[in-house]
Amino acid sequence: MATPDPQAFAEEWVNAWNAHDVDAVLAHFHEDVVFSSPVAARLFPETSGVIRGKNALRHYWSTALADHIPDLHFEVVDVYRGESALVIHYRNQNGGLVNEVLLFDGALVREGHGTYLN
Structure with missing residues (x-):
């Protein structure tokens, strides 16, 4: 299956997150x-870390964003295809390095999986 253009996707993704535009990310x-x-x-401990469905993810x-991370800001370090x-390998507002692993269907x-250094 085709994978979206890595740079274009990452740019849209980071711009939406930095604007705190959840609907644009979704x-x-x-x-x-x-x-x-x-x-x-x-x-949300009751989820065991797994969110299912677009409405639940929203x-x-x-x-x-509203209650826990109002200063959220990402800087893309690199993108792997x-x-x-x-x-998407990025640095968050705390300076932490994170990888967002995204699996596509079309x-x-x-x-998706947010992965963090220990």
């Missing part, structure tokens, strides 16, 4: 997306 995701993150596990990200996969993300 425009790249399937309705039945599955997303995992240790941040989700910390903020709630998680909107709540996280695989078959139907992109990894032009939209079907599965």
Whole structure:
């Protein structure tokens, strides 16, 4: 399957996040997306870190931005391309390095994983 242009996708992704525009980020995701993150596990322990569906992901990200990470800002370090996969390596507002692993079904993300250094 084709993978979106890595640089163009990462630029749209980081611009949407830095504008805190959750709907612009979600425009790249399937309705039945599955997303995992240790941040989700910390903020919403009942999820065990796995968010299922676009509406639930909207709630998680909107709540996280408003209540827990109002100063969120990302800087893309690099982007890696695989078959139907992109990894966006970025630095967050705390200086931490993060990888966002995105698996595509067509032009939209079907599965995503936020991964952090220990």
